[in-house]
Amino acid sequence: MEKKTFSIKGMHCASCVNVLERSLKKVDGVTDAVVNLATEKATVSYDSQKVTDNQLESAVSSVGYKAMLQDEAMHEDEDQKEKQKEQQALKIKVIVSLVLGGLILWGSFPGLMETAPDILKNFLVQLILATPVQFWAGLAFYQATLPALRHRTANMDTLVAIGTTVAYVYSAFVTFYPQLVKNLGIDPMPYFDTSTIIIGLILLGRYFEAKAKAGTSAAIKKLIGLQAKTARVLRDGKEIDIPIEEVQIGDVIRVRPGEKIPVDGVISEGESAIDESMITGESIPVDKVRGDTVVGATFNKAGTFLYKANKIGQDTMLSQIIKLVQEAQGSKAPIQRLADVISAYFVPVVIMLAIATFVAWYIFGTQSAFLFAMLNTIGVLIIACPCAMGLATPTAIMVGTGKGAEHGILIKDAASLEIAQKIDTVIFDKTGTLTNGKPEVTDVVPVFVIARSIATKQSHKEIAALLTVARNDILRLAASIEKGSEHSLAEAIVKKADEDGLKLTKVTGFKAIAGHGVEGAIGKQKILFGNRRLMKKEKIEIVKFVQDDIERLENEGKTVMLITVNQKLAGLIAVADTLKDSAKEGVKILQAMKIEVVMITGDNSRTAQAIAKQLGNIRVLAEVLPEEKEKEVKKIQAEGKSVAFVGDGINDAPALAAANVGIAMGTGTDVAIEAADITLINKNLASVAGAIQLSKKTMRTIKINLFWAFGYNIVLVPVAAGVLYPFFGILLSPIFASFAMAMSSISVVGNSLLLKRVKLLL
Amino acid sequence: MTFDKVVVAIVGLLGIIFVYLFFLLKKTKEVTILDSVEIIVNGGYSPEVISIPKGKATKITFIRHDSNSCLEEVVLGDFKIRKHLPLNEPVTVEITPQEAGEFGYSCGMGMFHGKIVVK
Numbered sequence: 040m041e042k043k044t045f046s047i048k049g050m051h052c053a054s055c056v057n058v059l060e061r062s063l064k065k066v067d068g069v070t071d072a073v074v075n076l077a078t079e080k081a082t083v084s085y086d087s088q089k090v091t092d093n094q095l096e097s098a099v100s101s102v103g104y105k106a107m108l109q110d111e112a113m114h115e116d117e118d119q120k121e122k123q124k125e126q127q128a129l130k131i132k133v134i135v136s137l138v139l140g141g142l143i144l145w146g147s148f149p150g151l152m153e154t155a156p157d158i159l160k161n162f163l164v165q166l167i168l169a170t171p172v173q174f175w176a177g178l179a180f181y182q183a184t185l186p187a188l189r190h191r192t193a194n195m196d197t198l199v200a201i202g203t204t205v206a207y208v209y210s211a212f213v214t215f216y217p218q219l220v221k222n223l224g225i226d227p228m229p230y231f232d233t234s235t236i237i238i239g240l241i242l243l244g245r246y247f248e249a250k251a252k253a254g255t256s257a258a259i260k261k262l263i264g265l266q267a268k269t270a271r272v273l274r275d276g277k278e279i280d281i282p283i284e285e286v287q288i289g290d291v292i293r294v295r296p297g298e299k300i301p302v303d304g305v306i307s308e309g310e311s312a313i314d315e316s317m318i319t320g321e322s323i324p325v326d327k328v329r330g331d332t333v334v335g336a337t338f339n340k341a342g343t344f345l346y347k348a349n350k351i352g353q354d355t356m357l358s359q360i361i362k363l364v365q366e367a368q369g370s371k372a373p374i375q376r377l378a379d380v381i382s383a384y385f386v387p388v389v390i391m392l393a394i395a396t397f398v399a400w401y402i403f404g405t406q407s408a409f410l411f412a413m414l415n416t417i418g419v420l421i422i423a424c425p426c427a428m429g430l431a432t433p434t435a436i437m438v439g440t441g442k443g444a445e446h447g448i449l450i451k452d453a454a455s456l457e458i459a460q461k462i463d464t465v466i467f468d469k470t471g472t473l474t475n476g477k478p479e480v481t482d483v484v485p486v487f488v489i490a491r492s493i494a495t496k497q498s499h500k501e502i503a504a505l506l507t508v509a510r511n512d513i514l515r516l517a518a519s520i521e522k523g524s525e526h527s528l529a530e531a532i533v534k535k536a537d538e539d540g541l542k543l544t545k546v547t548g549f550k551a552i553a554g555h556g557v558e559g560a561i562g563k564q565k566i567l568f569g570n571r572r573l574m575k576k577e578k579i580e581i582v583k584f585v586q587d588d589i590e591r592l593e594n595e596g597k598t599v600m601l602i603t604v605n606q607k608l609a610g611l612i613a614v615a616d617t618l619k620d621s622a623k624e625g626v627k628i629l630q631a632m633k634i635e636v637v638m639i640t641g642d643n644s645r646t647a648q649a650i651a652k653q654l655g656n657i658r659v660l661a662e663v664l665p666e667e668k669e670k671e672v673k674k675i676q677a678e679g680k681s682v683a684f685v686g687d688g689i690n691d692a693p694a695l696a697a698a699n700v701g702i703a704m705g706t707g708t709d710v711a712i713e714a715a716d717i718t719l720i721n722k723n724l725a726s727v728a729g730a731i732q733l734s735k736k737t738m739r740t741i742k743i744n745l746f747w748a749f750g751y752n753i754v755l756v757p758v759a760a761g762v763l764y765p766f767f768g769i770l771l772s773p774i775f776a777s778f779a780m781a782m783s784s785i786s787v788v789g790n791s792l793l794l795k796r797v798k799l800l801l
Numbered sequence: 802m803t804f805d806k807v808v809v810a811i812v813g814l815l816g817i818i819f820v821y822l823f824f825l826l827k828k829t830k831e832v833t834i835l836d837s838v839e840i841i842v843n844g845g846y847s848p849e850v851i852s853i854p855k856g857k858a859t860k861i862t863f864i865r866h867d868s869n870s871c872l873e874e875v876v877l878g879d880f881k882i883r884k885h886l887p888l889n890e891p892v893t894v895e896i897t898p899q900e901a902g903e904f905g906y907s908c909g910m911g912m913f914h915g916k917i918v919v920k
Contacts, residue, residue, distance in 0.1 A: 050893070386912075391821065433876070
């Protein structure tokens with residue numbers, strides 16, 4: 040019995056899976072067939088004596104799909120080879136066209152032809168040299184033109200085909216009937232140089248354009264290439280290497296040092312340092328231990344570990360990233376609309392202009408009116424470059440979104456990228472975005488320590504160091520009583536006690552008082568633990584010096600809780616959510632970009648201001664309930680601002696959606712955050728500025744491209760028509776026209792590729 | 802004006818009118834699709850204009866028979882789809898439009914156009 044996995048082309052929905060599986064299982068000798076929609080692959084178990092590749096292929100094709108039975112890598116390789124072959128063929132055509140064209144030019148260009156051998160001056164020889172260029176090298180232009188004409192559409196190939204055919208046919212006519220042409224008062228000179236060199240140069244342009252265009256999709260190819268091919272799975276107590284497509288959710292996978300992690304999952308045994316730079320753009324390896332999530336396609340640097348697969352196929356983070364980037368690259372930027380409308384009418388309009396040029400020159404031209412009319416008509420047809428307009432926006436969007444993905448900035452669509460450049464205000468949600476979202480105990484102060492420090496003018500810390508026991512008592516009592524609480528701060532206190540190795544004691548009569556705190560008893564001691572409101576409620580006096588201390592801690596951005604023992608104030612515990620390492624830097628860069636930074640939080644004003652101060656005086660919106668965040672975003676928008684809201688994407692979806700650009704800080708392995716326009720998976724707050732900068736640079740590139748593409752056509756088409764001739768005697772040779780046209784598409788794609796060199800502020 | 806110039810002027814004018822009528826005033830037949838359609842890519846798209854129902858998944862399979870590099874990609878911008886079309890290989894996309902209206906699709910360079918009418 041053999042097993043084979045192969046790709047299937049043409050799948051699109053779950054019903055395809057059933058149809059394919061049924062069809063494959065019907066083949067005599069096939070015992071099992073599993074088709075995976077996500078990976079577009081089929082795995083078939085079969086008897087190799089009975090079943091041939093052809094049978095599998097026809098089973099797949101009989102239901103309307105295509106089986107790629109060769110190895111996928113080999114197939115990709117062949118695709119690549121096919122492309123290379125095409126490029127090679129194009130290269131030969133360019134060389135032949137330019138060499139033959141060059142010879143003809145030598146034999147016919149005034150000033151040059153005097154040095155040429157007589158044979159090259161012979162019109163018939165020129166015809167023989169020009170013919171293969173016209174119909175072999177230039178075949179692609181006809182091949183594209185004829186079916187297009189059947190659809191009553193025209194494109195750039197149509198223009199080249201018409202232009203060069205006119206030059207070639209006229210020249211052939213001159214070659215065979217020079218006398219007839221002479222009788223019409225026209226100098227019987229052929230223009231084979233024009234037809235051949237135009238074809239040569241335009242093909243040369245295409246050759247470079249194809250090379251450059253391949254570069255615009257490099258980022259997505261790189262992402263796809265990151266996928267691991269196999270996984271070492273533990274099955275029946277044995278470790279076996281299986282293709283990644285066969286990994287199931289729940290499989291335990293072993294990863295050794297230097298290996299790629301195959302799919303997403305959670306570490307169940309062992310620990311390691313993992314290089315996640317390919318996904319998040321962060322260069323420092325991340326330490327992971329049991330219970331931490333690992334992401335497929337990242338690189339295990341140090342230890343060996345086992346992990347349980349929890350996301351496979353299309354659900355892995357890498358697949359989601361690829362999908363998001365592909366979608367963004369497939370979307371259209373609003374700025375492209377005008378170019379789209381124009382390019383739909385462009386070619387027919389150019390053909391009409393070319394006819395008008397011919398008529399105008401024929402009627403108003405003085406001497407050699409026919410020749411001028413013909414050459415200028417060819418010039419108009421050849422110089423017009425609709426491709427540059429068509430390529431201006433999408434190439435830049437492709438490079439821009441790809442560049443973002445490389446740095447962990449995932450842009451949902453081209454429209455988001457376009458809007459982000461206008462952002463002048465960034466609102467950060469505080470908890471979990473600017474801060475780590477995990478409060479930590481920062482101060483534990485017994486009341487008598489405060490009193491003593493006032494008396495001795497020693498700092499709390501110095502005294503507390505001497506009185507660790509008292510400090511630990513406060514913490515132990517607080518942690519014991521908070522053990523039963525579900526409040527987010529309780530977790531921080533219990534954790535701190537645990538870290539300090541304190542043994543918690545049993546609590547009786549535990550009661551949570553909503554919005555105030557908790558109460559309970561430890562032995563004979565009655566304990567109250569909560570905020571000032573609780574103290575007021577219980578009529579506990581807070582003496583002035585303690586009051587001052589509470590204010591001092593709150594001014595540092597901390598949340599202060601008080602503990603009483605038998606109705607007497609015993610101490611204070613301050614808890615604070617710490618700022619992320621990248622918060623200060625992230626805010627600083629935005630401020631340097633003249634973008635206003637706002638922090639929104641449910642905290643009281645004093646705590647919020649204290650945090651804002653640490654971040655460098657940003658605007659604060661404090662005491663905002665979660666459901667009011669959206670309203671605050673709209674208020675700032677009403678001030679005429681373009682707002683980006685940065686949140687974790689979990690409970691601030693309305694605010695993300697209301698903002699001009701919603702930016703979500705990705706958490707764990709979830710990247711496709713619905714409400715967000717931009718998702719940052721690198722957890723680095725500086726990438727908010729990076730995303731805005733990327734948008735600005737991409738839009739600048741698009742504007743330059745469009746300006747160039749429109750300007751080029753608006754200026755050079757009339758010049759080719761000869762509008763400057765009556766005033767300055769300037770005319771464009773059709774050969775120059777073809778050179779300019781080839782250069783214009785290349786320059787647009789090349790300009791887009793320059794985006795790759797932009798250094799993002801990360 | 803000499804006779805030949807009059808002829809050239811008249812022929813030229815007729816030529817311009819012909820180009821205008823031929824390319825810009827063409828009427829394309831709208832093909833109504835129920836659940837799937839195969840669009841042949843050869844010098845354009847046939848059928849070029851398709852009408853599909855709103856809110857229902859429709860499969861569109863493109864098969865490119867044209868070697869012109871212009872057509873090697875198809876872009877359905879409103880549905881965020883940009884697909885490479887290998888020569889003579891079917892490529893299927895599935896869309897479920899949520900809004901009625903006309904949505905254009907085109908080749909990668911925006912030279913060839915088609916339309917999806919959602920009703």
